[in-house]
Amino acid sequence: MRLKWWHGALIFALFLALLSPLASSFPDGLERVAEDKGFLEKAHEAIFNLIPDYVMPGVGNEILATILSAIIGTLLLFGIGYGLARVLKAKKDEA
Amino acid sequence: MHIPDGFISAPVAVTGCVVAAGCVAYAVKATNKKMGEKQVPLMGVLAAFIFAAQMLNFPIAGGTSGHLIGAALAAILLGPWAGMLIMTCVLVVQCLVFQDGGLLALGANIVNMGIIATFISYYVYRGGAFLSGGQKKRILVSGGLAAWLSVVVAAVACVFELVISGTVPLGVALPAMGGIHALIGIAEGAITAGVLSLIMATRADLLSLAK
Known part of the structure; x- marks a missing residue:
């Protein structure tokens, strides 16, 4: 199979996923403001957890757990985005 | 700026969900008509x-x-409706799988980062045609500008949701959120322009899909 442009783009996204353990762990803009202005404690805990905080549960090594969650999310979103576009295109072709 | 549950009141969250659902339903219809290979x-x-x-x-x-x-990139490449669908997919997965952004606040997060940010970026990018210089420069400058503004406006929308919810006074939240996101937006602008320039160098045809 010939390599298409989007294969390269998907590989690039997966490469970014591999870099995920390097991400800054500082709070983001909204979290920082919530902390500084005293409303951070209003946040509720999630009512269920699958892969909370982008760390795969049950994996001892945190770097590995982060990369795993990043790869799962990246592939999942590729599948959903591609699948959704396929469905929309099929519907258009029908019409 | 994923809002967790608890930061916004139930009426604001429910309103967000209703607005998001309506827009996404329309986006599906609008995207349906122009989906190409x-x-x-x-x-x-x-x-x-x-x-x-x-x-x-x-x-x-x-x-x-x-x-x-990423809303600017999605809107510039795919147009606002398909861009909105992409952002919604990302936000739904982040919420359901990774517990980033609250379940009830999902609607508000889609409104801010999926709807407002994509529309602002798309129209600022489109409006950039008046800029002088070559086509390449115009695309990069208006793309970067659109991306910066999308972050700032999304942050302001988030502020209003917090203020209406009675979580924080406007005078406190607006300068704090605006200031931080004006900085974060610079990176958004730079990354967006960088990716656009990469696409221009490799697959320039992808830049005309949104028309």
Whole structure:
């Protein structure tokens, strides 16, 4: 199979996923403001957890757990985005 | 700026969900009409790229971090409706699978980062045609500008949701959120322009899909 442009783009996204353990762990803009202005404690805990905080549960090594969650999310979103576009295109072709 | 549950009141959250559901339903219809062969893999890789890039928080001033939103990139490449669908997919997965952003606040998060940010970016990018200079420069400058503004306006929308919810006074939240996101937006603008320039150099045809 010939390599298409989007294969390269998907590989690039997966490469970014591999870099995920390097991400800054500082709070983001909204979290920082919530902390500084005293409303951070209003946040509720999630009512269920699958892969909370982008760390795969049950994996001892945190770097590995982060990369795993990043790869799962990246592939999942590729599948959903591609699948959704396929469905929309099929519907258009029908019409 | 994923809002967790608890930051916004139930009426604000429910309103967000209703607005988001309505817009997404319309986006499905609008996108349906112009879905071409190239858009299919592009929607897949854009969703994947935006998710991965959103995980890469970069430090900004004062022990704070920011990350790409990606709405500008999605809107510039796919148009506002398909861009909105991509952003919604990313936000739904982040909420349901990774517990980033509250369940009830999902609607508000889609409104801010999926709807407002994509529309602002799309029209600022489109409006950039008046800029002088070559076509390449125009695309990069208006793309970067659109991306910066999308982050700031999304942050302001978030502020209004917090203020209406009675979580924080406007005079306190607006300068704080605006200031931080004006900085984060610079990175959004730079990354967006960088990706656009990469696409121009390799697959310039992808830049005309949104027309």
